[in-house]
Amino acid sequence: MDRSGVNFFGVPVQGRSCITIFSLSHLRWEVMRMFGKLAFRNVKRQMGNYLIYYITVSLTIALMFAFNSVVTSPDLAEKARSFSDIAGGLVMISVMMALIVAFVLGYASSFLLKLRKREFGTYLTMGMTRFDMILLFTMETLIIGLISLVTGILAGIFLYQVLMSLLSSLMEISYSFSSYSLYGFLMTAGLVLLVFLLSSVTCALYLFRVSIYDLIHGSRKNEKPVRHPMFWFFVTLLSIAGIVAGAVMFYQEMIHIFRDMEALPGRMLMSLLILAVSVFFIHVGASRCLADLMLRFRTFCSRGTNTFVLRQLSGKLRSNSILIGIVAFLITFAVIGSDFSLLMKTFMQSSTDHSYPFDVNAEISASSSPAVSISEAEQILEKYDTVEDRTDYTVYTNHQRYFFEFTPWRGDGFEGLVDSYISESDFNRVQKALGQKTLHLEDTFWIYSSSPQIQSLDFRSAAPVLNGKTYTYGGMISSSPYIVRKAYFLIIVPDEAVKQMAPLLYCSGFSLKGGEYDIADLEKEFLYETPSLVSDRILLASDYEFKQSGWEYASQASGIFVLGALYIAVIFIFLAMAVLALKILSGVSEDKRKYRILTQIGADRMTASKALFCQIFVFFILPFVLPLLSAIPCAVIGQKACTLLGYVSHPRAAYFISGGIALVILAGYLLYFTVTYLTARRHILEY
Incomplete structure (x- = not known):
């Protein structure tokens, strides 16, 4: 009996509907198989064109897999105590980058x-629908994507071990072969699927909008000349001035913030905004005026193919000026972010050395009985490691605020702050234990602080009267580690000046032999319960701080921060170079006709090849010059930051870091430029 229904395309049919649907389904399957064969053939034939795309996708997938494997690594979660606190943030970085x-x-x-x-x-024109064309191109990119996924995962397997080795070195933890995480693979596969779905939508929108005329005759369009090149030259000069002004403002504001605790970062953010806008417009302006201004130099243009190359660049740079500005902006701030993330590692390590002068540092309030006395602490430490030395010293106070009147922390709201003193003999005892220089005071006092904010204050007019004697300012000590963390600064005075003062803190520094032990178990021995000042909760506190614990936290936090910053920077740089390369290759059909005319009027293949090299080199190098040069001010500012923070043992680290990052970017640039030039030459000159 005949039955009504619809076929595969939704068209109503009468009778034998099952057979009709089966036949149409079989036909549709044959069409899909035909499209698959055509897609494989196109990929094989267009492999030279897809090479840049393939390299970029493979490298990106390798980085994503390695980074996601680190984020979900069970080995890292066990070794790094601080890792679990920021793992969620790293996942968000991975999704955002995807x-x-x-x-x-x-x-x-x-x-x-x-x-x-x-x-x-x-x-x-042959009758293929736009949907079929989109389906064909999607199949091609899917094939490239699957190949890239396989090679990317294989490269990512190796890169993951490299990242774990690097991260272990940054975090100061032992490295061993790290197991792979299934969650890391699934996360990468999901993100790669998301990437291809979104990129396919972008391509589909282009194919739906573009007209047949633009597809067939797009190569014959004439490029519009640049209007008002002198205006854009003025924009370029103004942007150069903006970059210099922004860098100087950032440098000055950094110094101001280091020296003034109450300084707000508003001007620093403004300087970064000026830098960002200037970096963008200097490339937009240069792209729109450089070639046209060079065409006015007749002597230069009369040599070889210079006029031809400049005319080629004039149209291409003008039409892509916004793209070049965006690419330069991304690469510049990727370089800056990488430089300062690695400098942050140096800062945090040096800060730990300053913050923890001894292996174990005790600061016990003299106004209350300690949960663990210094003598008891020594006995506990002996159970874990050998105590090689113990240095005791006392901080005194006269309960006055004389010296705080020379600081921003005076007046209402700071009534609880009192002057903190240390005797000459106690200070010299600590200095000898730390291998630092000792003092001979006589009738002077010295200010001790490693804080840039305190160092910027003027105590020269201070003349305190202590125990019936007036003392004058002798100077400031800023290069020694923090021997007391609970005081803003210390006033170093002769021993007789503290005889009438009351003890404020009983301090002690323990130097250990350096055996192996679990720092977490040792810290638990010194914990005690104390009520919270802001709620009814009971908190755990300790009067003892451990250098190993501070070092571990600083190394782990800075290592993970560096990894995230480098991951973002490398992704940005790869994508920027890929966009530039593909943008160049997308115009080879227009260039092919022009270079053919060049050879027809007398230029040999060598001359044409040299002209093509110059054209691609200038287009490619323009967004990379400023990012590479930005490594110089980054190194200068980083070196100054090291000096301001008192890290005089690491001033050259900024130069090595900036130089290393510049070399990495240069290597990536050479890779993409070489592939782009060889591919373009094959398309344009081999006819």
């Missing part, structure tokens, strides 16, 4: 479409 990669790869895929627009225009 969205950025999806957007950029979708944008890059549109360049691949433009590279083959005549081919797709031919498909449309």
Whole structure:
């Protein structure tokens, strides 16, 4: 009996509906198989064009897999106590970068479409629908994506061990072969799927909007000349001035913030905004005026193919000036972020050395009985390690605020702060234990602080009267570690000056032999319960601080911070170089006709190849010059920051870090430039 129904396409049919649906389904399967064969053939034929895309996707997937494996690593969670606190933030970084990669790869895929627009225009004229064309291109990118996923995961397996080794070195923990996480693989696969879905949507929108005429005759469009090149030259000069002003403002504001605790970072944020805007507009302006101004130099233009190259660059730089500005902005701030993330590692390590002068540091309030006395602490420490030396010293106070009147912490709201004194003999005892210089005071007092804010204050007019005697200012000590953390600063005075003062803190520093023990178990021995000052909760506190614990926390936190910053920077740089490369390759059909004319009027293949090299080199190098040069001010500012913070043992670290990052970027640039030039030359000159 005949039955009514609909076929595979939704068209009503009468009778034998099951057979009809089966036949149409079989036909549709044959069409899909035909598209698959065509997609494989196109990928094989267009492999040279897809090489940049393939390299970028493979490297990106390798980085994503390695980073996600680190984030979900069970070995790292066991070794690093601070890792679990920020693992969620690292996951958010991974997701955010996946969205950025999806957007950029979708944008890059549109360049691949433009590279083959005549081919797709031919498909449309032959009767292929836009949906079929989108399906075909999606299959091609899916094939490239699957190949990239395999090679990316294989490279990521090796890169994961490299990252774990690097992170272990940064975090000061032992490295062993790290097991792989299934969650890391699943996270990467999910993010890669998200990337290709979003990038496919971008390509689909382009194919739906573009007309057949643009696909067939797009290469014949004339590029518009640059208007008002002198105006853009003025914009470029103004942007250069903005970069200099922003860097100087940032440098001065950094010094001001280091020296003034109450300083707000508003001007520093403003300087960064000025730098960002200037970096963008200096490249937009240079792109729109550089070639046109060079064309005015007749002597230069009369040599070889200089006029041809400049005219080529004039149109290409003008039409891509916004893109070049964005790429330069991303690379510049990727360099700055990488530099300062690595400098942060140096800062935190040096800060730990300053904050923990001894292996174990005790500061016990003299106004209350301690939960663990210094003698009891020594006995506890002996159970874990050998105590090689113990240095006792006392901080005194006269319950006055004389010296705080020379600081910003005076007046209402700071009534609880009192002057803290240490005797000459106690201070020299600590200095000898730390291998520092001792003092001979006579009738002077000295201020001791490692804080840049305190060092910027003027105590020269101070003349305290202590125990019936007036003392004058002798100077400030700023290079020694923090021997007392509970005081803003210490006033070093002769022994007789503290005879009438009351003890404020009983301090002691323990130097251990350096045996192996669990620092977490040792810290538990010194914990005691204390009521919270702001709630009804009971908190755990300790009068003892451990250098090993502080070092571990600083190394782990800074190591993870560096890893996240470098991951973001490398992704940005790879994507920026890929966009530039694909943008160049998307215009080879226009360039092919012009270079053919160049050879027809007398230029040999060598001359044409040299002209193409110069054209691609200038287009490629323009967004990279400033990022590479930005390593110099980053190194200067980093070195000054090290000096201001008192880390005189690490001033050259900033230069090594900035130079290393610049070399890495240069290596990536050479890779992408070489592949781009060779691919373009094959398309343009081999005819």
